[in-house]
Amino acid sequence: MILRALVLRPLLREKMRTALTILGIAVGVAVIVAIELSNQSAMRAFSESVDAVAGRANYTIVSEGGSIDESALLRLQPLWDEGARFAPVIDVEGVVEPSQIPVRLLGVDLMSDLHFRDYRYAQIEAERGADVSSAQATESGRDVRSPQRQLELFQPDTAIIPTSFAREQHLHLRSPITLNILGTRRTLIVRGILEARGPATAFNGAIVVCDIAVAQESFGMQGRLSRVDLLLPNDALLKNVGRVLQPGQRVERPSRRNERVSKMLRAFRVNLFALAGVALLVGMFLVYNTVLISILRRRKDVGVLKTLGAAPRQIFLAFAAEGLLFGVVGAVLGIAMGNAIAFGILKLIGRTINALYVTSRPEAIALTPSIIALGVAVGVILSFVSALQPSLEAAHVPPNAMIRPGLQQRISRDRERRLAVIAVACFVAGALVSQLPPWNGIAVAGYVAVLLVVAGFSLLAPSIVRLTASAFAPLMRALFGIVGQLAASSLPASLRRTAVASAALSLATGMMVAVALMVGSFRETVRIWVDQTISSDLWLRPSQGLSNSGAALFPPEIADDLAKVPFIAAIDRVRGREVLYGDDLVSVGSGDFARVADFGDLPMVKPRSSRAALLDAEARNGVVVSESFSL
Amino acid sequence: MRIRLDHVTHTYAGSDEAAAVQVLEDVSLDIQSGDFAVLRGASGSGKSTILNLIGAVDRPTSGRVFLGDVETSALDESRLTLLRRKSIGFVFQQFNLIPTLTVFENVAFPLSLAKAPDIPARVISMLERIGLAQRAKHYPSELSGGEMQRVAIGRAVIHRPPLIIADEPTGNLDSKSGANVLELIRTFHDAEKPTIVMATHSDAAAAFGDYTISVADGKAWR
Numbered sequence: 099m100i101l102r103a104l105v106l107r108p109l110l111r112e113k114m115r116t117a118l119t120i121l122g123i124a125v126g127v128a129v130i131v132a133i134e135l136s137n138q139s140a141m142r143a144f145s146e147s148v149d150a151v152a153g154r155a156n157y158t159i160v161s162e163g164g165s166i167d168e169s170a171l172l173r174l175q176p177l178w179d180e181g182a183r184f185a186p187v188i189d190v191e192g193v194v195e196p197s198q199i200p201v202r203l204l205g206v207d208l209m210s211d212l213h214f215r216d217y218r219y220a221q222i223e224a225e226r227g228a229d230v231s232s233a234q235a236t237e238s239g240r241d242v243r244s245p246q247r248q249l250e251l252f253q254p255d256t257a258i259i260p261t262s263f264a265r266e267q268h269l270h271l272r273s274p275i276t277l278n279i280l281g282t283r284r285t286l287i288v289r290g291i292l293e294a295r296g297p298a299t300a301f302n303g304a305i306v307v308c309d310i311a312v313a314q315e316s317f318g319m320q321g322r323l324s325r326v327d328l329l330l331p332n333d334a335l336l337k338n339v340g341r342v343l344q345p346g347q348r349v350e351r352p353s354r355r356n357e358r359v360s361k362m363l364r365a366f367r368v369n370l371f372a373l374a375g376v377a378l379l380v381g382m383f384l385v386y387n388t389v390l391i392s393i394l395r396r397r398k399d400v401g402v403l404k405t406l407g408a409a410p411r412q413i414f415l416a417f418a419a420e421g422l423l424f425g426v427v428g429a430v431l432g433i434a435m436g437n438a439i440a441f442g443i444l445k446l447i448g449r450t451i452n453a454l455y456v457t458s459r460p461e462a463i464a465l466t467p468s469i470i471a472l473g474v475a476v477g478v479i480l481s482f483v484s485a486l487q488p489s490l491e492a493a494h495v496p497p498n499a500m501i502r503p504g505l506q507q508r509i510s511r512d513r514e515r516r517l518a519v520i521a522v523a524c525f526v527a528g529a530l531v532s533q534l535p536p537w538n539g540i541a542v543a544g545y546v547a548v549l550l551v552v553a554g555f556s557l558l559a560p561s562i563v564r565l566t567a568s569a570f571a572p573l574m575r576a577l578f579g580i581v582g583q584l585a586a587s588s589l590p591a592s593l594r595r596t597a598v599a600s601a602a603l604s605l606a607t608g609m610m611v612a613v614a615l616m617v618g619s620f621r622e623t624v625r626i627w628v629d630q631t632i633s634s635d636l637w638l639r640p641s642q643g644l645s646n647s648g649a650a651l652f653p654p655e656i657a658d659d660l661a662k663v664p665f666i667a668a669i670d671r672v673r674g675r676e677v678l679y680g681d682d683l684v685s686v687g688s689g690d691f692a693r694v695a696d697f698g699d700l701p702m703v704k705p706r707s708s709r710a711a712l713l714d715a716e717a718r719n720g721v722v723v724s725e726s727f728s729l
Numbered sequence: 730m731r732i733r734l735d736h737v738t739h740t741y742a743g744s745d746e747a748a749a750v751q752v753l754e755d756v757s758l759d760i761q762s763g764d765f766a767v768l769r770g771a772s773g774s775g776k777s778t779i780l781n782l783i784g785a786v787d788r789p790t791s792g793r794v795f796l797g798d799v800e801t802s803a804l805d806e807s808r809l810t811l812l813r814r815k816s817i818g819f820v821f822q823q824f825n826l827i828p829t830l831t832v833f834e835n836v837a838f839p840l841s842l843a844k845a846p847d848i849p850a851r852v853i854s855m856l857e858r859i860g861l862a863q864r865a866k867h868y869p870s871e872l873s874g875g876e877m878q879r880v881a882i883g884r885a886v887i888h889r890p891p892l893i894i895a896d897e898p899t900g901n902l903d904s905k906s907g908a909n910v911l912e913l914i915r916t917f918h919d920a921e922k923p924t925i926v927m928a929t930h931s932d933a934a935a936a937f938g939d940y941t942i943s944v945a946d947g948k949a950w951r
Binding site for chain 2 (some may be wrong): 101103104106108111157207398399403404405406407408409410496497498
């Protein structure tokens, strides 16, 4: 009955305040859930694609240089008798011309690949040279599974595509498909259409399979392989494999790539979560304020109930339950909102991940039990924690509280001074903590420092409100007369309420300003960086697809041809790709240092002169590294 | 329940802006079990403070307070809570009903705290005794002052406490409603013989008690 008297009925009576508090929690939870959903979706899409392409391979040989000489196969040959199976793979990104749709080219040796991946055909060209217009030229998937029939497919211009991709691109058997891979354009003919299983599901079906020889010859990769997939019956064979590896090559599990990508995405996720954390902090202030106001408004009732014999524990549990109730309802609403928001931001996050990290086409949102648990835990725990202090205070309301009901809204000068001292301590601690190094590559200390600054300003809120109210009192009286004066004096008179509300409002406004400044600063930094570093009038790229930017190449003769154009003063040939450095993927770029020294203005930390640094690097066969890489 | 105050002094500590105020000075009282005692005095004389000390909602600055054989001024908060719950009924000048509970729930509250059996039957019976059975589902804001005070009396006596504290029970009522309320209190006293201590400044109200204790300038005497 205490819960009904102090919490449930008042919440129903004060619907607007209840709704706003629940909304505060729900927004915080929704942001967390939406970020996690979108991240998981993007990561799952990538991971499933890697797994689908890897097939049954339990190991894979990769090279730090990006490609492997196909002579590796000859060295692996003796291991065949020991049960090892291996398949050469060309796995590169490109685009379909002229639509510029990003696509993955998988070049495989069908004979050895049968051990690794299942290709199930939905449609296949019936006979070599059959009439395209004949509807009878196709056979059902069940009839075309014999290896012999599949081998017949692989002609020098054969492309196999998944059903979904064929449907999206309006391709049929015998349709020509033009691919631009590594800057080389080649038209192949669709001779088979795969059912949506195995490798055909990778990258949402945006994949083209062809014979490895076709891939090598058509796209300038003669003698090279992206990797060699291995199927080892036992790990003891790893030693034997290790013996035949060339320098720069290594064996790893296919899942290792997922781990690397996951590690790469971690900082991105942490940043997003930090923003969501601030939203939740605002929600916590709201819950604290709501429960506090509940207690202040019902202080007299609490006093009456205690006079009648209600125990402090019962009063505490009632108000703590109010916090819990806000948390549960806010979390449930937040999860539903987060699910809806995730649909909206999925493309945004997917695009960022595509542009900055890996090729991945995020799939549908999947609200898993773990995400629901995360949302509920975040909402409920934070609401409960926010309600704890005011609930404890309510438990200690004396039974005679109805005698002097209004007094507890004040904050004494002594307490205000104590809060100010703690605030200064928070600022000092924040400054010291911010000097700590990152933990596991994440600036944990930075986040803690920000939290301490927020805590400091929140603790200063009573003093700020009191001083601001005093400063504006004459103006308020001049403008609004006695009403204005009353308004100005009522703020310091109920500081416990007004200070928390002010802190919440300041935090929310501060977050908006900070995010706007941060985004603006990023854009400005990029603009300045582009202005300073790219001084060319024209910047040519082989394709427009973002996903292809790391892989596409111009044929060398294009630059030679351009050099002959009379009005072009200088050409800088630039090439970039990602390579493994230790266990991290890093971007390596190459260009003509002398050209950059002449025309560019690279902002340098050490030495300050970019010209000197670049010429020195060129003379000594050196490299220039970014400041973050050097750290 | 016998009540004794033994050389009690009480001072209210001041806040930032107010100085401490001494309201009782060396007060000793002895009220026998089953008495209907009336505290009389002007506003601010210390009547409500004496009631708060007797009702175990406040502690004396010095001196001792006994309810029966128990020295309440020496009990910890949890024991005081149990004592108030089981042994004391309160009637206030401002009624102090819980605005979010219905008449039925307000009257049932002490029984609910004590986890008593047959709560609905006992509450309905009490509402019939105070003449508010038809108002069971109403909220306090829907009642007149006299009705609210009758609900408060029903809440104060439903668990049959041996002590009832009444602080100016007619202070906010017209004379007719006030007389009805005092009649109700007297009826309960005659029927169940609890000790009643009532503060009032009204001659008419004082006439309902067995005797009067005067309170003035921090002192109390019979």
